[in-house]
Amino acid sequence: MSATRPRQNAFSSGEIDPLLHSREDFQRHQTGTRTMSGFIPLRQGGFTRAPGSIYRGTTKDNKKCRRVPFQFADNDALSLEFTGLVMRVWRYGELVLSGGSPYELATPFKQNDLNKLSWVQDKDVIYMTDGEGPVQKITRLALDNWTIADAAFDTGPFKVQNLDEALTIQASAATGTITLTATGGIFSADWVGSLIRLAPTDIDIPKWVGNQTASVGDKVIFDSRIYELTAGTNTGLEPPTHEAGTVLTTGTTKYKFISDLVGLVRVTAYTDSNHVTAEVLKTIPAPIVAAATYRWSEGAWSVRQGWPAALEMYIQRFWAAATESEPRTVWASTLGAFEDFTPGAEADESFAYTISATQTQNKIQWLARGRKGIYIGALGEVYLGKSDTPGSAISPTTFDTELVSPDGSTKERPIGGHGYPIHVARGGFIVQELRYSFEEDGVRPIELSLPSQHLGGRGFGRGVWQSKPQRYGWYILGDGSLAVVGYDPDQDVLGWAVIPVAGGVVEDIDVTPGLDGGTDIVNLVVRRTIDGVTVRYVEEQALIYGVLIGTEPIHKAIHVFAASVFEPGAPEDTFTVAHLVGQDVYAWTDKGQHGPFTVPVGGSIQLPVEVNHAVIGLFDDTHMVETLGLQAAAKDGATQGRQRRLLDKQGIDVYKTAAGRVAAVERMFGSEPRELGQHDLLRRQIAADLTTAWSGTARVDANSGFADEVSLRFYPVGAAPMTVTALTPNIDEGGP
Template sequence: MSRVSRDQLSFSSGEVSPLLYGRPDYQRYQTGLKSCVGFLPLRQGGVTRAPGTIFRGYTRNNAKARLIAFEFAKNDSLILELTPGWMRVWRYGQLVPAAGGGVYERTHPYTADDLDTLQWVQSADVIYLAGGGKPIQRLARMALNNWSIGAANIRNGPFRVQNLDKARTIQASGITGSVTLTASQSLFTAQHVGSLMRIEVRDYANIPLWTGNTDASVGQKMRYDGRIYELVTGSNTGPNAPTHDEGTEQASLDPVVRWRYLSDGVGVVRITAVASGTSATAQVLRALPDAIVDTPSYRWSEGAWSNVYGWPTSLEIHDQRLVAAATPSEPRTLWFSVIGDYLDFEPGTDADSSFAYSIAGGSSQNRVIWLKTGRSGLHIGALGEEYSARAERSEAMNATNAYFGFDSSIGSKEGIRPISPDGRPIFISKDGARVIEIAYDLQSDANKVVELSMPAEHLGAAGFNEIVWQSAPLRFAWLRTGDGQLVAMVYDPSEDVLGWAQCPVAGGFVEALAVSTDATGSTDTLTMVTRRTVNGQVVRMVEDQAQNWGVVSGSADIADAVHLFASKIFTGAGSSAFSVPHLAGETVSIWTDAGEFGPLIVPLDGTVTIPAEVTRAVIGLFEAGAVVETLPLQPIANDGAARGRRKRLGPQSGVTLHRTAAMRAAAVECDLGQADRTWPAMNLLPRPVAADLSQAFSGTVRSQLTSGWAQDVTLRFWPVGGAPATLLAITPILHEGGL
């Protein structure tokens, strides 16, 4: 029998998949855990108790909500709460009040089903929203309690491919104002109301090309370089051709010749009413050439976005363009606005003009799901594959230099916006179970995909429904699952750290997530909508995750730790009675500057009384399922691998803690075909009976944890009440007894 000791100095991989239990050679196994529930793996290697949440209020009428982070500047951050038909604004944990009192709220056009598929992108004080089968909406902030929302005034396009059937013509009754459009064949339907139409001159039989020094009279129309001009001063065309594209300009001094720009042969209208299949009323947005009034034209194009062909479902801002994608009729098309003008989609030939691109190949069912700007260009996620687009030269992307490349055939889950920490998009696979990163690979000079969820694939069994990124003070992706659980992924590729943890929220069902900066602008706050049943009633609480205590909080007092959920924090003069009506009828724990109290049931009047006066108290729900359990402890055998050999944990195992007030631990025996046998738990930091938990300890504890003989032995750790706990390393003392 040998007595061996092997340190585990890092738990940064967090909870690993059972499929890896046979891979002690694998890096993630060596830094992994069998269970990491209610604790967070750290980049530095330790594992710390997950922060709790602070109750802020309820959603409007306790309705299901979508959260949108709105960040204008370092110290100007909001959370927009969208419930069916209504929007409210949260600012640093408080609802923004209306000017006349009460809570500010305004209407919006989205239903409950629309909110699930909503996509958005922000530019300064404006958010553009897409989804729900509606036109792109422009949500603009004028003040904290003054917002407007309405269909974005998209101008000059985009348009579908031009009609080529010469028998299908359109003629206009005028060139400006409200005009009547007459079609040669049935064309218009009621769904055309609100849509754009582009009409181009078919021929110029009555408008000659410009020639120099030619006699002409005022009112003469001539063409030059595709543009139409009218002579307004002079009796001769003069030596210089007109080249301007708006207003009136003098082309020559002697003789004096002035030309008025009329058009480039193209007019744009918006249909306002439909009388029949061949007659519609339209408002002229861009003056129609006279030739379209004189002669019907088959050279017309319908708007690409309308109630007829559908509206875009994905948005992004890239290279100073608003990019929209995926209408029902063109599910694989991307439209790029004019550079610097997100509302102008006028097609053209210069580098700044709007352009469109349709991704070829694949099934037409594989529509674009999301767009995301990354380090290597614009990334495009579809139902069945992923692409990226970038300029072939070091300049803004345009119609002539855009290159679209294939990245992978994984496919993306509908309705889930990706994240892009450090410019590397991370998205949810089409089966909802995997988390995928797209990263540039220098060796192959191409993008590659990495399955980040592989080491903990079991955590995606219920499907991931949302992912958000928290960059400070710790680097975490937060995901909510189909069964309402919260999952954390710590990720830092520069340190080769990738870790996973389950973070249940004391019986709550997480329905929405958003991350925004706090009032200082230095720390990110995770806000969530959590559905809970309190005193028999279903409510939806808006909760902010507390900051990680003991890891980045420096010398903060132990009473500042918040590890309880839906909690309320009380500070001030000494008191022993507190009001928590939002938890009436529920069992709560209380963490104070005089130690821990509870658990106790909150009376129906919401008043909690404790047997001490305290100046700080955190009252909330305790997550009873929080646990950290090591993988089977691996001794070093003198004659080969110790797998399958019987082992026993002896006393004096070392447990290194950091700023820990209390933690319980026990040895667990594991034998094939038998239920795990857990030894009695003991406190790692012994204290006198009934003594207050008022001090945090850092250092190595020599524990008295022991076990009997078993094929495998693990160590299991539990939190205590609201006490902070951080585990840095273990040095188990194992006895190996042979086969």
């Protein structure tokens, strides 16, 4: 038998997978825990209580919603709340009002399609699609003045040109509202709204040749444009190059621009399979009015072909992907012109690219910009879209894709922690980062969830990345709790934890910059049952870092949920939390902690003392951290298979901690774990009123009997801050 004090200096690997519990040789075992629930791992090594949340209001009519971040300026960040057919605007925790009521904008997005929303922002405009209708352009004119309309994609994109010479179209006129007459029964009622691109089959107009005799009214072609001579008797020494109006080219020679060699129309009405009415968007070349052409192309986005389901902005192009008819096609706009999809081959022109499929037509789920290119997530694989020519920009002739992950992806948008997309692989069980490897000179998937793969059993859902003041990724789990991952590849930090939210179910999450620009605010939509009624609360995740690493007093800490924060200006003892009627709440104040109280009808609770600051909210009593089995050393080698026990005087390093509890846990093979009595982490005479935060080494007599395995559990006390930075157990092994 021998007593030892093996020190654990870090818990930054968070809650690790049960299959790693016996891997003492594994690095993350040495910095991991058996359970981390309601606490978060710190990059510095310790663990601290997870942030609580501040109640900000409810969704419209308590409906399920989708929140979309919108940053207009450094100090002007919004969240757009979408419920069925309605958008509302939140700004720093408050609804934007118009005439005393929440501002609302009617939208075409139905309640059941909100989870399909994909969007991308350009300054004061956000483009949005659900894949069920035209891409919408939402424009901010003022906080309480927004417009929404179909994005004006009047120049494309288009499907591959028709090659069947038996299927022709002829236009009745070059401009205005015209009739298109077809052969071969081309049209159907679902053509209404579709674009058609028309090019002549035969052209009897000569090309321009300089210094040739000509007459007014003669037509010539130069650089794929048709011009008419309006003055002069000679073609001139310089060709016409203008794209509108009449221009003097040489001497007395003048040319009028007539049209390009391509015309564009949008179908407005259906007559029969060979006749439709159309609006001319770009003048129809005269040869198509004179004779039918088989060189026509149908618009790629329409009721007939479907609408793009994924959007992104990258290298000054608007990107879209995945219609019903072309589920694996990506379209890129003209460089710098986000609504221009005129097809071409020049470096700055629009193009389309279809990813080949070897087995099934796995639909593209999302697009995400990142280092090295644009990432394309499909159900069965993930690709990187980039230039195939080193040092050359993406263009119609250089764009290519390479497979970077064969695992596929869910529909949820990736989050970006360090310039590389972090996405949930198909099935929802695995979180991957698509990171560039210098050794392989390529992008490869890194399985970030592997050390804590058991969490994937709950299913990873929607996620966001919080960059400031600390770097964390937040994911909604399938059971409605949150998963948090601390990830810093430069410091080799990777740790997961689970955050239950006091009985609530998290349904949506977004992140927006804080008003000061130095923080990222995580916003939650939480479904709760309050006084027997189902509600959906908008809750702003609190920031704990001002208390933890700043200079704020500990009474500013918020570790309860759906909380209200009161700063009355003068001491008071009565506060109203009407949104928590029937619930048990704690009050965390500048005069210590009070509660629990059951909130009565009307919502008013009275504290036993007057306070200047109070945080009142829900406490989650499931929060807890348990260490892995504590190791005991022996002179004759490993001690696996031997019993061990915890002696008195465990050394526990804490930082800015007001209260907490510790209990020893015994495990015997074939039996359920047995928790022994809980002990105060800090002596009550030191922290009797919970108004002071303490840092240093606490000595706790959390002992146990002999068992196959022993560990320590840490519990929070109400809303009191608690951070543990290291552990020195006093452990004795039982010998052979």
